[in-house]
Every structure is written in structure tokens, then in C-alpha cells.
Amino acid sequence: MNKAKKHANIPIFIPHEGCPNDCVFCNQRKITGTTLPADRDIRPEIEEALCTIDPDIYDTEIAFFGGSFTGICRSTMERLLADAYEYVKCGKVRTIRLSTRPDYIDGEILDILSRYGVRHIELGIQSASDKVLSACRRGHTFEQTERACRLINERGFILGGQMMTGLPSSTPGDEIYTAREICRLGAKETRIYPTVVFRETELCNMAQNGEYLPLTIGDAVSRTAECLKIFIRNGVKVLRVGLQSGENLSDPNEVFAGANHPALGELCESAVYLDLIKEKITQLGSVPQDAKTLTVFAPCGETSKISGQKKHNKNEISRILSEMGCRNINIKIKETQLEKYNVDIKFS
Numbered sequence: 001m002n003k004a005k006k007h008a009n010i011p012i013f014i015p016h017e018g019c020p021n022d023c024v025f026c027n028q029r030k031i032t033g034t035t036l037p038a039d040r041d042i043r044p045e046i047e048e049a050l051c052t053i054d055p056d057i058y059d060t061e062i063a064f065f066g067g068s069f070t071g072i073c074r075s076t077m078e079r080l081l082a083d084a085y086e087y088v089k090c091g092k093v094r095t096i097r098l099s100t101r102p103d104y105i106d107g108e109i110l111d112i113l114s115r116y117g118v119r120h121i122e123l124g125i126q127s128a129s130d131k132v133l134s135a136c137r138r139g140h141t142f143e144q145t146e147r148a149c150r151l152i153n154e155r156g157f158i159l160g161g162q163m164m165t166g167l168p169s170s171t172p173g174d175e176i177y178t179a180r181e182i183c184r185l186g187a188k189e190t191r192i193y194p195t196v197v198f199r200e201t202e203l204c205n206m207a208q209n210g211e212y213l214p215l216t217i218g219d220a221v222s223r224t225a226e227c228l229k230i231f232i233r234n235g236v237k238v239l240r241v242g243l244q245s246g247e248n249l250s251d252p253n254e255v256f257a258g259a260n261h262p263a264l265g266e267l268c269e270s271a272v273y274l275d276l277i278k279e280k281i282t283q284l285g286s287v288p289q290d291a292k293t294l295t296v297f298a299p300c301g302e303t304s305k306i307s308g309q310k311k312h313n314k315n316e317i318s319r320i321l322s323e324m325g326c327r328n329i330n331i332k333i334k335e336t337q338l339e340k341y342n343v344d345i346k347f348s
């Protein structure tokens with residue numbers, strides 16, 4: 001029987017040197033953790049990564065991240081794409097993915113991307129609210145985002161929508177609206193980035209002046225989990241929640257404040273699981289008062305998220321059940337074949 005291959009990613013960080021935009025949260029060097037120039041020979045990086053990837057086990061993808069890929073110098077962009085495409089043509093790599101800004105997408109750019117075998121285009125949508133985009137000095141409107149999404153879908157690329165929570169002027173309602181809009185616009189994939197305040201950014205100045213209140217970890221988790229639930233319900237694949245731990249997050253000289261936690265994604269998923277279990281309990285209407293055990297049936301590999309950090313979820317469920325008259329209950333988590341983000345419960 002043919003087993004589905006696992007996924008391997010070769011990330012190639014391409015900074016947008018001399019980016020004319022002025023997003024308040026951005027310090028490209030700190031976000032990508034790279035000082036490599038965009039105009040470089042990426043083949044050694046790809047070769048080195050391929051040496052560590054077994055082609056019988058993995059489908060491999062080259063991913064251009066780190067800035068606004070389609071906004072860099074056109075000849076550099078085409079050369080980078082041509083180099084990556086050689087690996088697709090010879091079968092060592094299956095697809096190419098990139099991330100860019102909505103206003104750096106038009107028909108001509110998409111023609112170039114098609115020519116070089118790009119499959120996935122991730123747009124830095126950040127917010128569907130023009131109020132928030134303007135407060136972030138993002139330099140484009142949501143109407144431009146809608147247009148870019150339409151073009152990407154029409155040309156048959158796989159659309160990914162990246163969004164942020166906790167941006168200046170953004171409310172939890174704006175973020176829920178953004179997540180819904182990303183689904184409506186046909187995104188198949190998403191990344192959610194709770195805002196981290198990097199030093200040497202305008203956002204850092206705003207936070208120091210009291211014009212911006214950075215997210216606490218608790219706020220970041222609750223606001224991001226609400227968006228996560230919308231994507232899960234709509235079948236949009238969540239590729240990542242939170243910046244990667246390598247992205248200078250552990251260095252206080254780099255990060256001033258905000259949603260800076262090494263397991264932020266796991267905390268958000270854990271919050272989603274807690275809500276799912278609460279919904280199951282609510283659906284029952286009442287709980288058997290003499291029950292000794294609550295068994296939570298969980299998808300494989302999700303036990304620690306369901307239990308919660310420092311057993312937070314287990315403790316919260318015990319508290320809720322206790323309020324419902326069911327005291328001193330033992331909570332067991334049993335792994336099953338359920339799909340991710342599904343749970344079932346049984347009292348005994």
C-alpha cells in the first residue's frame with residue numbers, strides 16, 4: 001500500500017532590501033533572523049537541505065519567506081525562481097511557495113510565477129480592516145487584498161492568507177472579521193501571527209509612548225484561538241500560529257514586548273480544545289452527579305494540548321464539573337482515530 005509522503009520545507013529567507021513600505025511592526029532583519037542579501041546563490045542552501053531529506057519519505061517544497069517576494073528587484077526574483085524551478089523540473093522538489101504583499105500581485109507577476117512552477121502564494125493580509133491597516137501604515141487597503149485574492153484564485157494558485165492579532169487599533173472583533181474574510185476570499189491555508197513588538201520599530205516607539213498596548217500572552221492566546229476556530233470550522237489549513245522560536249524571540253535585546261512565548265501555537269490550540277470539551281459538556285445538558293471518571297477521546301498526538309500547559313485544561317474542566325455538582329472527578333485522556341480538532345467525552 002502507498003503511504004502518503006510527509007511534508008518537508010526548505011525555507012529560503014529573502015529580505016526585501018530597501019522596502020519602500022513602512023509597516024510599524026516591521027524590522028525585517030529581526031523578523032527573519034537573517035542578514036543574507038536577497039541577490040544570492042540559493043542553490044547551496046537547497047543542496048544542503050536536500051542532503052538531509054529522504055525523497056522516499058518526504059515531498060519537498062521550496063518556500064521563499066521573509067519579505068515581499070514579488071516586490072524585490074524583478075531580475076533577482078526571476079533568477080531565484082529559475083534556480084528553484086530547476087529542482088522542481090528534475091523532481092527533487094515538488095512545489096514552490098512564496099509570501100508577498102497584496103499590492104505586489106498583478107496579472108503580469110502571476111504570469112511569471114506560473115512560468116516558474118509556483119503553486120502556493122501566501123498573502124500578508126494582516127487585517128481586513130482599513131482602520132487597522134492604516135494604523136499599521138501598511139500602505140495598502142483591504143480592497144487591494146480582495147483583488148489580489150481574486151486574481152490568485154482565478155489563475156489556479158493555492159491561496160494562503162496570513163493575518164495578525166493585536167495590531168494597533170485592532171479589536172478582537174476586527175480579528176474575527178479578518179479570519180472570516182480570509183475564508184470568504186478562498187484561502188486554503190493560513191498563518192496567524194499574534195503581534196510581537198520588536199525593538200527598533202515604530203511599534204516599539206508607540207508602545208514606549210503609551211500609544212500602543214502590547215498583547216499579553218493571555219490576550220494573545222484568547223484572541224488568536226477565536227480566529228483559529230474560524231479557520232478550523234471552514235476547513236482552512238492552519239500552517240502556523242506565532243513566529244518560529246528561532247526568530248530572535250528569546251533575545252530581550254531584540255524583543256521589547258508582546259506575544260512572545262515559545263509555545264504560543266500550542267497554547268492557542270489548547271484553548272481551542274478546552275472550548276471543544278466545554279461544548280460537549282454543554283450539549284449534554286446535565287452531567288451524572290455520581291460519575292467518577294470523565295474520559296476525553298482525543299486525536300492521536302494531541303494529549304498534551306488537551307491536558308493543557310501545567311494541566312490548565314484539566315483543572316478548568318474539573319472546576320466546571322464541580323460547579324455542575326460533579327465533584328472530585330478523574331479526567332482521563334484516551335487517544336483515538338479522531339481527526340485533529342475533534343473530541344468526544346464519556347462519563348463513567
Ligand code: SF4
Pocket residue numbers: 016019020021022023026027028067068101
Ligand atoms: S512588513 Fe512592511 S515594511 Fe516590512 S518588508 Fe514587509 S512590506 Fe516592507
